[in-house]
Amino acid sequence: MPLLPRAPAPIVADDLEELLAVVMESLAVIKHDAIPWLRLVAEAWDHGAIAPAALFPAPGGVAAQIVETIAGSSAEMAAFLACGSLRPALEAYFAEVRSNLGLHDWALGVCPFCGAPAAFSDVLEDGRRRLACHLCGGGWFFPRTKCPFCASERSQDLLRLEPESQDQGYLIIACGGCRGYLKELDRRVRWNGQSALVEDWGSPHLDLIAHRAGYRRPVPVLIGLAQPI
Template identity: 35%
Template sequence: MTSEWLHHIDRLISQRPFSKQILEAYRELVVLMTESEPPPPQVALDEKLRPIRRTQGFPLFQRSELPVDIEGSRRLLERFFEHLSNSSRSDREAMGTALLKARERPDGAERLLRSFLSEDVPGMAVFCGETGLELKVVEFLAMNALKPSLIQCGRAYSKHPDLKLWDRGYCPLCGSQPAISSIDKSGKRALHCSLCGTQWGYPRLKCPFCAEEEHSKLGYFRDERLEYVRVDYCHGCERYVKVIDLRSVEEPAPMELENLSTIYLDVLAVERGFS
């Protein structure tokens, strides 16, 4: 990661004061993340199996197989705990407990990261029980501890030909679901992975979660505070995804930051019964 993220966070704080609190808190973590320099992944793909996996709907990697720098991510996670244990957060004592656990048992912090990658909720719950931290907090910190390495993975495989041929609603690199989507200058839609940040093309009038295409079941809503952001929803599966129209954005931020700074739209979507 680079200091460019800090520039975008500062800009978004001034442009979206309603997201100031969450962006300022995240900025503190990004400062630590920019100091992490994971090595690029060195994994060769099996070219014989690759086309078979794609046609059968398998991503290049399973989440648990992603070539991430676990040791570097573990050290970054420890720094998160240390920083947050010295903050004014209500769970700072639990953060201190997590820091002690991470230092005393590095393998436990490593298991936590691997549990997050494999979506092993019971495995993460063990760490929560030992420290008193909430599961959502642990998931958020684990994801961001892995983020510098995940970004490296996304960059390393972003030019892979399979990504251009992918037509599914989940990530072609790791199989995760999209966190947000965008419309580019030419009017084409892209989905953005919630885990590794990979983006891939997808039809505008099609639900990425259940592939519904019947227009009567698809809809959207906007909020007057950000006219160029809307929430697409599907009555077929009752899911939603936010859409950033980049044709109306002078300086787009990384999609992770666009997603975080529009979190109030997630609240509105949930209040309307979508998930």
């Protein structure tokens, strides 16, 4: 079990208030039809009907409690609020325990710290694959021959969708079994790449390729929030 459900972070509303407001304003700009829903979220937040813990990952997904509580919620919009507001607080909360995670201590495709789904994949200089969590900034090693979403190791399920030639080092790793996908950066090729979060949110064209091929992922996709894909 990830650490967060066993040791909930003592995050209070005041810790997130300012950043959450910015994230909600950003969502209203890129997705105008979300404004009525955002008003409901703001009202529930102000009245204490939802608390910071409602943004945490749960078996139903990131911010599943908001989806269950607020009418008109979508999993992607709720997860966007969580990913945009929780990271600084969770990074600080987990800072002193990151180094305790051993190489073989975790074998799941969700973050060992907060429990959010893997959001990006890096291939490091030594060829190992490191998955990244956008919610808390965590990272962990994971087999390159295994789907992080359904754990399939069937070679016929695991696919590589290669973008245009100018995107050297970038791949879309997809699973034909669960139809999930991750974007991956081979840092042996793209040695000057940025952080996983920057590389992910800076490459929406790769999400477009994956979505048009019928694949999805359980984390917010900016281009999907802005327009149907």
